[in-house]
Amino acid sequence: MPRIVSSKLICTVLCVASALAGSHAAAAAPRVLDARTSWIGNTSGFGDGTWTQINITAIAVAPDGRVFTNSPWDESGAEASVYRDGKMLSYAGGTHGWGASGGNAVAVNAHSVFVAVGVGNEKGRLVRSGVWPPAGRHWIGVSRRDIDDPKRAMPFDGGPDADKALVSSKDPAATLARSFLKIADTTDDAARGDIGGLAANDALLYVANTARDRIERYDARSMQPKSQWSAPQPGRIALAQDGSLWGIVESLGVQPRIAHFSASGALLDDAPHLADETIAVDIALDRQGRLLVADNGPRQQVLLFSKQGGAYRETGTLGERGGIFSGVPGKPGPQRFNGLTGVGVDASGNVYVSGNGIGARDGSIGAGLGATLESYSPAGALRWQMQGLLFVDGAWIDPARPDSVYTGNKRFELDLSKPPGQEWRYAGFLSGRFKYPDDPVFHVDQWPGLPIARRLEGSTFLYLTDMYADHLKIYRFDAKRDGELAIPSGFIAGRPRPVQNVPNRPEGGEWIWRDLDGDGRFEAGEFQRNPGTARITGGWGWWVDTKGDIWRASEVKGIHRIRFGGLDAHGNPIYDYARMQTYPVPAPFTELRRAVYDAATDTMYITGYTADAPFDRRYWKEVGRRLVRYDNWSNGARLRYAIDLPWDTQAKPLATVIGVTVEGQYVFAVEPVGEVHVYDKDSGKEAGVIRPGPEVGRASGWVDVPNGISAHRRGNGEYLVFVEEDARGKVTMYRWTPSS
Incomplete structure (x- = not known):
């Protein structure tokens, strides 16, 4: 005793x-x-004003190798950042604190960055019609930014909230509001309707509305809705050169699947079947038409699929099987992935992989297990790496x-x-x-x-x-x-x-x-x-x-x-x-x-x-x-x-x-x-x-x-x-x- x-x-x-x-x-x-x-623990120490964010849950890669990220939270507001050649170039801002938050999806076209974000009202303390949601409500949507300067919002007319037109465009909050496409309007205490994925070309924006089991299509210039189709719990999505759309469906389940849709939303029958224990968390396509799938299951690899005989079959991998837990468990190194969250490819065939030590579906714990962003040559050699490992x-x-x-x-x-x-x-x-x-x-x-x-x-x-x-x-x-x-x-x-x-x-x-x-x-x-x-x-x-x-x-x-x-x-x-x-x-x-x-x-x-x-x-x-x-x-x-x-x-x-x-x-x-x-x-x-x-x-x-x-x-x-x-x-x- x-x-x-x-x-x-x-x-x-x-x-x-x-x-x-x-x-x-x-x-x-x-x-x-x-x-x-x-x-210790970060590629950059802020002596030059840059740092690597503490969590990365989604990436989009431009043809020139710029990597655009998104995450729910970075302590200094870099939820949505831009990296190239192992350096932080900038961050979007307007995604952090006092009514703003980041998200788990991002996409780019030649002109714009589309960032999944949340908008709140700080328990009713932010009040302005069309800029902040009413007390007790929370908005989920897409913020459109200039691809060359993501801090610059790109407003559009005729959005879902007509009152936006009444707000002065000189007000930064109003400018952000007029650049915001509302996808979901939820109660503060409800499970929020997260956006599971985004994809874009110069004409169209696709939104995976996970909570409503559908994929929505918008005009990328006017941001007006064009069409939608059903898909069970859609997650990450990727546009093919022929206009078809690839996506991860049943993304919140134990074993997500890959689906392939025609440009009109019809389900095609050539999607690959994933092996047991595969947990697909992101998807991308290279210029050869290969499908890249980030697997956050025990394999911890990027899986490569090519079309053979009318269907896509696994033809290669990037990364050691088992990732950081293979060989000497816990020992980091090139291709030893840990908690994959994103994959992308540039015009030269370089592959980009993001991780956070746990995965994109495990809440804010990802802000403490270590963000990494890595680039590999087409032959699999490490080109550069960014690390934001501590929080x-x-x-x-x-x-x-x-x-x-x-x-x-x-x-x-x-x-x-x-x-x-x-x-x-x-x-x-x-x-x-x-x-x-x-x-x-x-x-x-x-x-x-x-x-x-x-x-x-x-x-x-x-x-x-x-x-x-x-x-x-x-x-x-x-x-x-x-x-x-x-x-x-x-x-x-x-x-x-x-x-x-x-x-x-x-x-x-x-x-x-x-x-x-x-x-x-x-x-x-x-x-x-x-x-x-x-x-x-x-x-x-x-x-x-x-x-x-x-x-x-x-x-x-x-x-x-x-x-x-x-x-x-x-x-x-x-x-x-x-x-x-x-x-x-x-x-x-x-x-x-x-x-x-x-x-x-x-x-x-x-x-x-x-x-x-x-x-x-x-x-x-x-x-x-x-x-x-x-x-x-x-x-x-x-x-x-x-x-x-x-x-x-x-x-x-x-x-x-x-x-x-x-x-x-x-x-x-x-x-x-x-x-x-x-x-x-x-x-x-x-x-x-x-x-x-x-x-x-x-x-x-x-x-x-x-x-x-x-x-x-x-x-x-x-x-x-x-x-x-x-x-x-x-x-x-x-x-x-x-x-x-």
Whole structure:
């Protein structure tokens, strides 16, 4: 049963008052430390204003090799982007936030880009007839843009909403509205009628209206409807040179099919039959008349079909069979596809393949498993690749390999002799969805989680906290059997709702799962319910110390510690509620947010709020306004010093602290805009701040997670500081060597 540690272990109020004396004095502006900025996980770091988007669910390829993409979400608004020769050229805009969203289809002709988008009203706060839908409604449709400048909308007259003509064309929102073809009008809480595919030539636009089981045809210039025909759950579609239309039908089913329609919509009988387990997700045609099908099933290949004897038959493939999961599972490389979402071909026969680690049908989880866009020559040689691999993610040095870095579901290798942004190499994808389908990455939240890597009894383990610090995932590794894949090993659940999709879970939250038979599956006999009254639920602080003990900082219920109980017969770390103890909230705190424990020195660093620096509910993710170091935590808990952390909620940008870690000689505390405050861990004095440099455009996205910073002291004294960077698909890496 859990036990409460005596309050006698906590420092007295007199000790607190003495330590706090002088800590409230106005601090001088900190000096900026001489650190170099770099990053991992994205082809471009934004130093030149470009980045690779975090998700790609659809592509369309122009004859000249420009690739136009679409996706439901990119944090910085690049849902619909343009790439060529391994570079981001531009993005469309008008597809992100405040009433706008991207989609899962895109098409081009010689003049226009047609982008599937959504239009909302922000719960009734956007009100303008013909521009935003009425309260309680949501529109799905197609935005028409200039192919040479996708930011420029291409209005048309006589659209489905007559009020559009009354809106000033000088208003950007109105211009977008007059360039929008409404396909579906749904309620906010209804399953939205997504557009499954688009295809176009200079005369016609075809729309796969998936929800209404039909393909609709429009005049590509006037955008007026011309005809439609029935098709069961149509998905991606592609126009042939003879005017016929190919498409994926039953696209939402277990095994989609290929259909071939005449120009008038009549079903033709020459479509290929797909093998079992094939999951067709996109379709394209090359100038030889070959049909290319992106298969997101276990094969993870692009299938090539040619017409033979009146029907299309498979005549070749692009990609290793099994994709990234073949050979050494999880090892990336050319033609090792992972979560195919799109395929296209240019006039020269070059093939383009997009992926996101999961596929286009699995919601926003695709925004966290890694977007890739690759180009191959007609002979199959890799021409170029774009990568936007990270979102809501952090990084942690592998304790067994100092030049290896784990993120939420990837591994990177570093060569620090290279220039900024080139030090990293994508080395491993950790989530084996075919071998380990119960992996909680696919069931408990939208993104993999923030990493802590520890070496315990000779083995490396990965612990992942989620964006809202609700639960903790635990993974082990077996390189000989599973390559780079992380094997689900343990799980500590908090609230019931975030874990409601975990297979075979007990009702409610407050349970621990351990993989008792070593198969990585969540089975009914492997769960332990919390038998006591001390609850893990609630709190923002998770920490795993170097001895494997798990620490959980609860706001007002104290600090829970679950001791590491060794490894079981399958190599899983053992955690049990019977080994949990609870420390009360130590003075001077009234509420706790983080607890970072140094097992080597029995030192505890706690952040939170005090009576004179109280909690402000508007800033609920922050670490708090004060950091306190306690020495001899397990035997008297003597308060050594207290630090007033940055806290100016009127500043622009906001000046608070969102994450904290301890490494080497320093405490590192990061603000939401990526600025890192560095404190000497012995004295508590601030050494200075590290700010984003020109390598990343002197910019950082919002650090939006409770565990978004880590640090590693190298053997030569240099510190690598990793900071989550939401905005542009990467983790910022600061390199700093303290001056002597």
